[in-house]
Amino acid sequence: MSTSILICLISGLGWALFDLTRKLSLNFISSKILLLSFSTLQIIIFSIWCVKQSFFFFFIPYFLPGLTLVLLGIFSALIFLKSIKESDLSLTIPLLSFSPLFSSIFAYLFLGETLNKQQYLGISSIIFGTLFLYMKKLNFSQFLKSVHNIKRNKSAKLMILVSFCWSLTPVLDKICLRYSSINFHGLTQSIFTFIFLITISFKDIFAIKDKKIKNLKLIFITLCIGTFATILQFYAILFNFVPIMESIKRATGQFTAIIFGKLFFNEKVTIQKIIGVSFLSYGVFLVI
DSSP: OOHHHHHHHHHHHHHHHHHHHHHHHTTTSOHHHHHHHHHHHHHHHHHHHHHHSOOOBOHHHHHHHHHHHHHHHHHHHHHHHHHHHHSOHHHHGGGGGGHHHHHHHHHHHHHOOOOOHHHHHHHHHHHHHHHHHTOSSSSHHHHHHHHHHHHHOHHHHHHHHHHHHHHHHHHHHHHHTTSBOHHHHHHHHHHHHHHHHHHHOHHHHHHHTTSOOOOHHHHHHHHHHHHHHHHHHHHHHHHSOHHHHHHHHHHHHHHHHHHHHHHHHOOOOOHHHHHHHHHHHHHHHHHO
């Protein structure tokens, strides 16, 4: 296994753990305060990194994709947290599998990255596997109805919107990293995210004064895992095509969503989910 693929796998595991701890943390803290805390920790870590190591930054070409990335990141993160809070982890996270499809389109349009026929077949297999997850029963008519089942599920529709947004995020990251080092890119994104979140979070911030936040240890672990996953993803997109990175990341997330869903939230493990994950695995094998 090449180093670049290994980085993608580790990054995918990091994001999978982040999904789990975020869902658990939302029992004790609001989504806005969680995101605000996340950006605060990132500011600290990336600031230290910039002090300890050299960096570069070209403001004019960075500004537009960088600002778009901040706004898109805040919007999609808030929707994501709402979705995982209100629905099963094993039924919402797999819908992020649509992001490799969107990423392949955006990567072609903005980065000129093209995949071969086998890799496009892999992405198709990942999407096919996702549809199996929403089958009520294991038959052909239910497979056709799975799209309808997704449309009827509010959390599912929100997660597809997140998938669309997040498929563009690594493309914008890769564009930004042409004009900035990883450490300064991370610092810039976290600072502007913090500023935007402060302006929309006054009510949540004042609410903290009226109650004591429980499970601070869990919340801190969540923030650390998220920062680790973010940094690894920056490296992953530098060494891989974006659709490949997204395919590995999402398939890893699907496996763990079913496992974590059963272990931590007692979600059912059905034959549809097993078949769906099998298609997801095959899809990743073709992409790699």
